[in-house]
Amino acid sequence: MSTLTATQQVQDAVYALAHAESYVYAARLTGLYRSADDGQTWQPLLESFDQPLAVTAVAAAGSRVFAGVNGAVLRSEDHGETWQTIGLASPPPQVAALVLSPTFASDGMAVAGTVEDGVFISEDFGETWVAWNFGLLDKHIYTVAVSPHFRNDQILYAGTESGIFRSHNGGRGWREVPFPMEYAPVVSLVISSDAPSLLYAGTESAGLFISTDGGLTWGRCPAIAPDAAVNSLQIEDGPTPGLWILLDDRLLFSADRGQTLATARPLPPQQRALCFSVQDLAIVGFADGMITRIG
Amino acid sequence: MKAKQKPGIVFQPQVHRAMQQGIYKLVSAIRPTLGPLAGGVAIDPLNVAEVLPEYLDDGGLIARRIIELQDRDEDMGAMLVRSMITRHYERVGDGTATLAVLFEAIFNTGIRYITAGGNAMQMRRYLDEGLLLILKALDSMVVPLVGPSALTRLAYSLCRQEDMAELMGEAFDLIGEYGRLDIREDYGRVLRREYVEGNYFHGGLFPRIMQPEESTARASVENAAIFLCDFEIDEHRDLFPILQMAKEANVPALVIIARNLSEAATSLLVAHNRMNLFKVMGVKLPGLNAEDRMGALDDLSVLTGAKAFVKIAGDSWVNIHAAQLGQARRVWADKWQFGMVNPGGDPRKVRQHVQRLKTTYQSLLDLEDRKKIQERIGSLQGGSVTLWIGGFTEPEINARKSQAQRAALTMRAAVQEGAVPGGGLALLKCKSVLETRYRRAGSVDERAAYGCLLEALEAPARVIYQNAGYEPGEVLAQLNGKSSLSGFDVVRGRVVNMMDAGILDSLMVLKSAVRNAVSTAALALTIDSLVHVAAPEMVGKPT
Structure with a gap:
């Protein structure tokens, strides 16, 4: 079985990263990869498929792994050793985002955002997926955020080509969020784990926005340039809680809700995806296929 | 018939007496339909081929069927109320019985004062002032309706059918205030719903x-x-x-x-x-x-x-x-x-287009015009719910369908503007605001106007209790000293928290009823004479 080193560059791109238990997963143009050593080496997982599959989204919880490909979601229950393909709809949608409920182990709730076809929801651990797009006026989904208290509030947000939509019923019905349309598309979204009405929205080319009232009003984060691309956002709950912001060329950390920022490390440009390993190492994926670990 | 009537002018005290009588007759036909345990009204069929009388429990439709009273003077009072009710019905679609009862209460109390020598024009001014206070008080009671359980509770208070309430609560939670809900007759015996994907x-x-x-x-x-x-x-x-x-x-x-x-x-x-x-x-x-x-x-x-x-x-x-x-x-x-x-x-253009339609919707007054725009918004939003209404007999299906349509109309209004405690409680709670003004009234006219309103605010609750077979005085005495959300549930026959019990009214419907009742009654009280004109001669005979 072939492996890649952490910084080895291949002709592809990293679209998403996820980690669960002791594994880190990377969704890449050339397929899905898994690392068991905090991103030092990577092992391809979809070699059993006849043709190489471009994986555009990945999510994992426990031993279950989900990978978004064109027209389907791939599901594995054994850390990616074996796979099952679950078709979404016809014509085949392109999955852009995959997220799992914080209580996925008990509720089996997963959400797939697609590039043209809105949101698909699964409530049975990914066995079946149903399109739920009531009120979703913009079906170009780039990112989906699940409330940390999803079990109680059933709140989801979807970042789209024209702004943000909110669902209060587990993704079955959607309402517009008054996010200024001129700053869209919204490509990254994250909800604070300690204050559920605190929401961060990263745009493709208009910086970072913060809402403290569940999306009713928005303010620009002054510390981020107004033309910056905010590719990924992560909330850190560990010993130093804060917000990680992945721009095109820098990884930033804020411990005070975006008011002041510290640069974790300057990096080459074209950063795309971010996740944290079990050892709290930041793992960054790039548009040219490179993956870097930041200690 | 009016066509045979001669012209004439009628003066006081006949004007007040006759109008009051006409208003009483029309409102009495609608009064039994107020509340969850209300009765219906049987209407003589217009079509001679029909044998069975038409059964109605909707104040707006009943008012529409009353075309004329025999007595010309009484007819003018009745037609004034009819026009007010049908206008309200066309714009809002519900709350007509509350409107009729409120109007009659204000008019009757006002007439007593004016007959005793009061000034109708001064009173009208204070009635309009009081109206603003009531509307403000109602606004302060509003609660937003979020989530299927709150919506189901509201639906149940409107239709009193558990299966229908559950489906409607679920439907409105999905489609929201502008979404598309089609209510159709079904051949089956039960209710069912169907989700339609896309636009x-x-x-x-x-x-x-x-x-x-x-x-x-x-x-x-x-x-x-x-x-x-x-x-x-x-x-x-x-x-x-x-x-x-x-x-x-x-x-x-x-x-x-x-x-x-x-x-x-x-x-x-x-x-x-x-x-x-x-x-x-x-x-x-x-x-x-x-x-x-x-x-x-x-x-x-x-x-x-x-x-x-x-x-x-x-x-x-x-x-x-x-x-x-x-x-x-x-x-x-x-x-x-x-x-x-x-x-x-382009999703941006779609959202802007929908926003424009929403602005148009808000500016329209006619219910049919609003419905058309709402359907367009619903189609654009994507996703719709079809509620299939079944039953054992055709009349049952028709009655349930019309009940579902009325409930849907009120629910849409409630989702748009929120809800207030139902069962007449919200109006009862407005009394405290007016009582202060009543006590501090600087003139007899002001005191009389606030007195009228105070009495009228009790009227809907009294009628609801009476229609359900309770003695209104006794029930109101039970509510004294209870918390602000405590009201009388006539179905269960006990005092409950109205919000928890899901006994709710749409704020928009209630405000519209109060606004129409007070302003029309204030105007009606200033009428001093009635003029009957001769109907113009028909040119040619209809063939």
Whole structure:
């Protein structure tokens, strides 16, 4: 079985990263990869498929792994050793985002955002997926955020080509969020784990926005340039809680809700995806296929 | 009949007496319909072929059926109320019994004061002042309705049927204030609901062009290009430029939305579909009149990104190019309607278009006009719910359907503006605001006006209790000293927290009823004489 080193560059791109238990997963143009050593080496997982599959989204919880490909979601229950393909709809949608409920182990709730076809929801651990797009006026989904208290509030947000939509019923019905349309598309979204009405929205080319009232009003984060691309956002709950912001060329950390920022490390440009390993190492994926670990 | 009546003028005290009598008669016909344990009204059928009287439990419809009272003076009082109720009914659709009862209470108390020498014009001024206080107090009680359980509770308080309430609560939680809910009769005995994916419109397949699948009775195409026009395409050669361009653009499928396709045009498309080329589907442009069709063209154009070719604008598609076609991921159609799943219009433009329609909706007063705009918004939002109403007999199905339609109307209003405690409690709670003004009144007229309003605010609750077989005085005494949300649930026969029990009223409906009742009563109190005019002679006899 072939492996890649952490910084080895291949002709592809990293679209998403996820980690669960002791594994880190990377969704890449050339397929899905898994690392068991905090991103030092990577092992391809979809070699059993006849043709190489471009994986555009990945999510994992426990031993279950989900990978978004064109027209389907791939599901594995054994850390990616074996796979099952679950078709979404016809014509085949392109999955852009995959997220799992914080209580996925008990509720089996997963959400797939697609590039043209809105949101698909699964409530049975990914066995079946149903399109739920009531009120979703913009079906170009780039990112989906699940409330940390999803079990109680059933709140989801979807970042789209024209702004943000909110669902209060587990993704079955959607309402517009008054996010200024001129700053869209919204490509990254994250909800604070300690204050559920605190929401961060990263745009493709208009910086970072913060809402403290569940999306009713928005303010620009002054510390981020107004033309910056905010590719990924992560909330850190560990010993130093804060917000990680992945721009095109820098990884930033804020411990005070975006008011002041510290640069974790300057990096080459074209950063795309971010996740944290079990050892709290930041793992960054790039548009040219490179993956870097930041200690 | 009025046509035979002679002209005349009627003065006081006959004016007040007769108007009061007329108002009493009309309101008495509607009063039994107020509350969850209300009765209905049987109406003599207008159609001689009908044997059974018409059964109604809707104040607005009952008022509509009362066309004339025999006594001319009483008739003027009754028609004043009728016009107020029907206007309210057309704009809001519910709350007519509350409106009638409120109006009568204000009018009767006001008449007592004016007969004793009070000034009607001064009183009118204070009534208008009091109205503002009531509206403000109602606003302060509003609670937003979020989540299926709150909506189900509201639905139950409106229709008193658990199965219907559950389905309606679920439906409104999904579709929201503008979403599309179709209520249709079903052959089954139970209620059921159906979710329709995507944006759908009334306008079915043109026959023969594409055969629907047998299992679903629907035809569908994927990744379709959309040609949109309001033309009646008569000549088959008119389709050549479209088909040629679609072939050159290599489209996977083509959907032609037009007002009509002639037999010749249809035949061309039938022949085309037999060839091994892209498939063509033809569907009818929605809308029964020019205005509706223009609305549909607008909506479909924004939704799909297609250029709309409009006949009246002199458009021609001789030089059509691919960029003028719209896109949709999937289009389906059956005999009556067609739908689009994930149409390809610019989402920013779609949202702006929907926002414009919402602004128009807010500015419209007529219920039918609002309904049309709401349906357009619902179609654009995508996703709709169809509620199929079944029952054992046809009258039962009709009665349940009309109940569901009324409940849906009120729920939509409640989702838009929120809800207040129902069962007459919200109006009872407004009394505390007026009592302060009543005690501090600087003039007799002011005191009389606030006295009128205080009495009137109790009237709906009293009628609800009375209709359910309770003694209103005793029930009101039970509520004394209870918390602000405690009201009397006439179904269970005990004091409950009205919000928890789901006994709610739509704020918009209630405010509209109060506004109409107070302003019309204030005006009616200033009427001092009645003038009867002779009906003009008919020119010629109807044949």
